Amino acid sequence: MPIPLDSRKKPASVKIHVSTGAGVDIVWADGHPSHYDFAYLREECPCASCNEERNKKAVLAGFAGPSSSPLLPMYKPKPRAQSAVPVGNYAIQISFTDGHGAGIFSYDHLRSICPCPDCAREFRSPGA
Numbered sequence: 001m002p003i004p005l006d007s008r009k010k011p012a013s014v015k016i017h018v019s020t021g022a023g024v025d026i027v028w029a030d031g032h033p034s035h036y037d038f039a040y041l042r043e044e045c046p047c048a049s050c051n052e053e054r055n056k057k058a059v060l061a062g063f064a065g066p067s068s069s070p071l072l073p074m075y076k077p078k079p080r081a082q083s084a085v086p087v088g089n090y091a092i093q094i095s096f097t098d099g100h101g102a103g104i105f106s107y108d109h110l111r112s113i114c115p116c117p118d119c120a121r122e123f124r125s126p127g128a
Ligand SMILES: [Zn+2]
Pocket: 045, 046, 047, 048, 049, 050, 051, 100, 102, 103
């Protein structure tokens, strides 16, 4: 996969704070800074099995009416990164402390899941 030509999806600087658990900081070629928690990235893992999980949850959430008994929240420690390695020059692969390591986060994907409201509007608003 080539580096995206879109400067909004090209990283100018990437810092992955594995040992401190602080998450990932990326400054994009267009000057926009993004910060991602590892827990957030774990939830947004783009691999096939996590995609399936998310779809299942979305379907279940659609079925569950307000009268259905709420699921007890299971205690789950916040996942952190065990290791993170660059994949070529287009992605990073993160292994999480919950044992999951299949997720390859392309910079393209990372920019589109930037948690800030600007990117939510730009990349995730319906019909955009
Ligand atoms: Zn995954």
